[in-house]
Amino acid sequence: MQMIKTDVIIIGGGATGCGIARDLALRGIPHYLIEKNDFAAGATGACHGLLHSGGRYVVNDPDAAAECICENRILRKIAQKCVEQTGGLFVRLPGDSKLFRDRFLKSCEEVGIPAEVLSPTRALDLVPTLNPVLEEAIKVPDCSIDPFRLCMLNAVSSRNTGGGILIHHKVIDIIKEKNRCVGVKIQEQFTSQIKEIRSRLIINASGAWGDLVARMGGSFVPMTLSKGSLVISNHRLTNLVINRLRPPSDGDIIVPNEAVCLAGTTSITVSDPDTIDVDPAEVDIIASEVESMIPAFGTTRLIRAYTGVRPLLKAETDDSRAISRGFRIIDHKNGMFSILGGKLTTYRLMAEKMTDTIIAEFGLKTSCKTAEVPLEGQEELSGYPLSKRLKNLDDIICECELVTRDDVERIINNIGTKYIGDIQHRTRLGMGPCQGGFCTYRALGIMQEMGRLTPSESMEVLTAFLQRRFKGIRPALWGDQLREEQLVEYIYLGLLSMEQKA
Amino acid sequence: MSIRSYDVVVIGGGMSGLMAAIRLSQNGKHVALISKGDPVCCLSTGCIDVYARSDNPMDGIRKLPESHPYHLVGEAQIQKAFENFIDIMFETGLPYFGDIRSNRKILTPLGSAKTTCFVPCTMLHAQTQSNGYMHVVSFQGLKDFYPSYITSRLKNTGFSVFDAGVPTTIGIATRFEDRPFLQNFIAWLKTLEIPDGKIAVPAVLGIDNPMSIIEEIESELDRKAFEIPTLPPSIPGLRLFRALKGVLQAKGGDVYWGKEIASVEKLDHQIEAVTLATSGRPSRVEGRAFILATGSFISGGLFALRGNTVRETVFDLPVYLPGPRDTWFHEDFFTAGHAIEQAGIQVDASFRPRQADIENLFVCGSILAFSEVMKYGCGHGLAIATGDAVADMCTRHIP
Numbered sequence: 001m002q003m004i005k006t007d008v009i010i011i012g013g014g015a016t017g018c019g020i021a022r023d024l025a026l027r028g029i030p031h032y033l034i035e036k037n038d039f040a041a042g043a044t045g046a047c048h049g050l051l052h053s054g055g056r057y058v059v060n061d062p063d064a065a066a067e068c069i070c071e072n073r074i075l076r077k078i079a080q081k082c083v084e085q086t087g088g089l090f091v092r093l094p095g096d097s098k099l100f101r102d103r104f105l106k107s108c109e110e111v112g113i114p115a116e117v118l119s120p121t122r123a124l125d126l127v128p129t130l131n132p133v134l135e136e137a138i139k140v141p142d143c144s145i146d147p148f149r150l151c152m153l154n155a156v157s158s159r160n161t162g163g164g165i166l167i168h169h170k171v172i173d174i175i176k177e178k179n180r181c182v183g184v185k186i187q188e189q190f191t192s193q194i195k196e197i198r199s200r201l202i203i204n205a206s207g208a209w210g211d212l213v214a215r216m217g218g219s220f221v222p223m224t225l226s227k228g229s230l231v232i233s234n235h236r237l238t239n240l241v242i243n244r245l246r247p248p249s250d251g252d253i254i255v256p257n258e259a260v261c262l263a264g265t266t267s268i269t270v271s272d273p274d275t276i277d278v279d280p281a282e283v284d285i286i287a288s289e290v291e292s293m294i295p296a297f298g299t300t301r302l303i304r305a306y307t308g309v310r311p312l313l314k315a316e317t318d319d320s321r322a323i324s325r326g327f328r329i330i331d332h333k334n335g336m337f338s339i340l341g342g343k344l345t346t347y348r349l350m351a352e353k354m355t356d357t358i359i360a361e362f363g364l365k366t367s368c369k370t371a372e373v374p375l376e377g378q379e380e381l382s383g384y385p386l387s388k389r390l391k392n393l394d395d396i397i398c399e400c401e402l403v404t405r406d407d408v409e410r411i412i413n414n415i416g417t418k419y420i421g422d423i424q425h426r427t428r429l430g431m432g433p434c435q436g437g438f439c440t441y442r443a444l445g446i447m448q449e450m451g452r453l454t455p456s457e458s459m460e461v462l463t464a465f466l467q468r469r470f471k472g473i474r475p476a477l478w479g480d481q482l483r484e485e486q487l488v489e490y491i492y493l494g495l496l497s498m499e500q501k502a
Numbered sequence: 503m504s505i506r507s508y509d510v511v512v513i514g515g516g517m518s519g520l521m522a523a524i525r526l527s528q529n530g531k532h533v534a535l536i537s538k539g540d541p542v543c544c545l546s547t548g549c550i551d552v553y554a555r556s557d558n559p560m561d562g563i564r565k566l567p568e569s570h571p572y573h574l575v576g577e578a579q580i581q582k583a584f585e586n587f588i589d590i591m592f593e594t595g596l597p598y599f600g601d602i603r604s605n606r607k608i609l610t611p612l613g614s615a616k617t618t619c620f621v622p623c624t625m626l627h628a629q630t631q632s633n634g635y636m637h638v639v640s641f642q643g644l645k646d647f648y649p650s651y652i653t654s655r656l657k658n659t660g661f662s663v664f665d666a667g668v669p670t671t672i673g674i675a676t677r678f679e680d681r682p683f684l685q686n687f688i689a690w691l692k693t694l695e696i697p698d699g700k701i702a703v704p705a706v707l708g709i710d711n712p713m714s715i716i717e718e719i720e721s722e723l724d725r726k727a728f729e730i731p732t733l734p735p736s737i738p739g740l741r742l743f744r745a746l747k748g749v750l751q752a753k754g755g756d757v758y759w760g761k762e763i764a765s766v767e768k769l770d771h772q773i774e775a776v777t778l779a780t781s782g783r784p785s786r787v788e789g790r791a792f793i794l795a796t797g798s799f800i801s802g803g804l805f806a807l808r809g810n811t812v813r814e815t816v817f818d819l820p821v822y823l824p825g826p827r828d829t830w831f832h833e834d835f836f837t838a839g840h841a842i843e844q845a846g847i848q849v850d851a852s853f854r855p856r857q858a859d860i861e862n863l864f865v866c867g868s869i870l871a872f873s874e875v876m877k878y879g880c881g882h883g884l885a886i887a888t889g890d891a892v893a894d895m896c897t898r899h900i901p
Contacts, residue, residue: 277833279828280827280828298808395645397645405645438733441733442645445648445651454654455651455654455655458651467834467836469835471833474831474833477827477831478807478808478827479805482806483799486798486876487542487545487800489835490546490800490876491733493876494551494616494879494881495610495611495616496610496611496616497612497614497615497616498614498836499614499836500837
């Protein structure tokens with residue numbers, strides 16, 4: 001068995017884990033990051049990619065809001081290529097509380113969030129799709145952020161300084177000696193090969209899986225798991241983030257993201273992070289709520305629904321909306337620390353505090369640089385710009401997102417993956433209206449031609465992909481998306497005759 | 503406004519509409535066929551699945567639930583309908599082969615076996631149950647066909663890649679219509695020194711005369727050759743559709759292509775006419791009887807709205823629904839037959855919609871309630887059988 005030694009093991013490849021890896025890298029601490037899936041596979045990738053201005057929390061949780069605006073400014077500076085500086089509106093519709101609006105403006109001023117009141121006319125100039133009955137809108141510096149790219153770039157810094165990043169590796173056990181956690185046993189997901197890594201400290205940054213990991217180390221973390229579901233529209237209906245000017249509730253945020261919009265969310269307490277599904281009723285709630293802010297949303301094709309689990313701090317209340325979005329570091333006093341709570345916007349701050357704790361533990365004094373040093377590798381991002389994608393139309397594999405055969409081959413060569421999801425995250429393959437209905441068959445054909453997959457592996461991958469894809473599509477199937485789905489069903493079960501269950 | 507009158511107006515240009523219109527023409531009726539565009543048929547493999555879940559399709563049909571529309575057609579008429587289809591296709595120069603009592607398994611681009619009943623001439627030798635060597639030929643850059651899917655799953659196979667200069671199925675099929683291109687291709691095949699056995703080619707061997715192309719390849723190479731259906735757009739589907747459309751026109755049927763129906767005129771219990779949306783003046787098409795053959799969701803005959811509602815898109819007929827939206831789909835992609843497949847128009851014994859109070863409207867094809875074409879693998883088969891039956895009902899209705 002392969003044995004590796006390092007100083008710090010980070011469990012979890014979400015924004016927090018990747019952020020800690022980068023912070024450790026910039027402070028010269030050897031480390032390994034272990035992720036059982038791809039980057040951003042948990043709550044990080046399943047959020048709406050909103051870089052909060054703090055407006056959403058400013059009335060009920062001004063401390064969290066202050067953290068948001070501060071981090072918002074930092075990320076716009078250090079992660080330019082991951083952030084689209086869209087700006088955001090808080091829209092007040094007839095019937096929404098005027099009192100809340102006044103408290104919102106007052107709190108923004110106290111916390112230091114720039115807020116500008118716009119008349120309906122000016123708001124409609126900015127976002128013509130807004131419901132014209134709106135009373136007013138308040139403009140704040142909300143932005144759209146790409147969580148996957150953010151994680152990848154944090155990992156780049158870590159790799160550049162010799163950090164080990166192991167994705168598709170699952171922690172199957174935590175090695176203990178004299179009641180102290182001294183390492184992890186990990187399994188490569190595709191080959192099932194087992195490795196051991198020893199370290200001085202272990203950081204549990206596994207989000208919704210935090211308690212499961214802590215228990216492997218002989219401890220626990222008190223947390224509330226809150227499921228939040230979102231839907232993706234086929235069009236970019238707004239160029240600004242749109243929020244409803246009212247206390248946080250279901251379906252009151254819509255965020256532009258490249259060519260589409262992400263709308264959500266819901267908040268439902270769950271017990272198991274591995275068995276969550278979007279309920280069709282959640283899609284209905286989101287669609288009808290968002291429709292009241294942007295009427296066109298009601299007639300726009302929804303291409304998928306997805307859901308993530310917020311790892312919230314355990315609180316007395318049953319209402320998961322009322323639980324603080326703040327974060328906490330827990331010292332289990334056994335060589336393991338857990339970091340939980342928080343949100344994407346404050347991932348860097350969380351990483352900074354966590355790393356400060358480790359540095360102190362090691363008796364060192366290096367200070368954090370992540371707020372000043374821009375993320376490395378941003379200039380290499382292929383990015384979405386259509387101008388780039390239109391350059392080579394010869395060999396398009398994914399027509400929805402204009403991904404070429406070259407793009408696919410490059411990713412396969414660079415990361416040597418056997419996972420179709422890895423290609424999708426890095427190229428946008430299969431992210432369009434057909435949701436990979438056509439291009440997955442092609443991408444797997446290319447992987448086979450390149451000798452990356454055996455025939456039985458490619459069937460397994462294809463089967464798993466189609467199941468996962470259907471899980472996302474199923475709750476939002478009506479209209480044209482239902483038509484498309486019947487075609488995809490015909491292709492795989494009719495034409496290609498993949499094995500059916502009775 | 504231009505006005506044209508017909509005995510029967512068929513709405514929908516897919517398999518069921520075409521077969522109904524052709525049968526009516528054969529019965530001596532003056533027919534109009536209206537279609538909003540190329541049908542879903544053009545996306546199909548071109549194979550006729552009659553009932554794919556048993557070895558003998560007729561046995562399977564007998565065991566279908568009572569509500570299935572095949573039972574409205576009856577065995578004798580089902581057989582007659584397929585005999586008629588085979589005769590028609592033979593005359594078009596695109597003959598079909600098969601036996602209503604015995605399914606066959608043909609090779610798919612995934613290397614798996616698809617169960618079907620009637621196949622076009624180019625797939626005559628595509629049966630998977632043979633032991634000899636098979637050589638797969640692919641084309642440079644053709645993104646919908648990867649021979650490794652087949653050669654890595656099946657023993658005793660090999661493949662070669664030909665550069666056709668174009669990467670799409672339609673592009674390559676068009677080039678095969680050029681004699682010099684075909685001769686080049688055959689000359690290249692000869693240089694390969696392929697072991698004895700069969701030659702398998704993705705379905706791109708010409709659009710109009712695949713039969714003569716495949717025969718030439720077979721005689722020059724002295725071995726059997728066949729086509730493998732490809733992902734949509736599919737050439738065998740396109741050929742089938744074009745051939746049937748040609749038959750209808752040759753028999754005197756009028757075809758209104760690329761036209762959507764803007765309005766419907768109804769008087770008492772009769773549909774009198776439909777008006778077509780055209781870019782110029784509106785055009786009114788009158789009929790003594792009407793046939794609705796607009797297909798299910800995929801073809802646009804049915805349209806689902808967000809709130810548990812499904813609309814029939816031409817006449818706004820009452821639609822049978824299996825339940826609210828959260829019951830429409832299984833959680834599993836691979837479990838055959840989502841409940842929503844049962845949605846459609848319920849008809850009486852003469853294929854007239856129930857609870858609609860219209861005497862001269864008949865319904866055929868996959869828009870019929872309980873047809874469940876994916877679950878039973880019976881899409882084109884049900885279209886042919888119900889198209890034929892509805893045409894006869896209609897003929898009796900307007901003596």
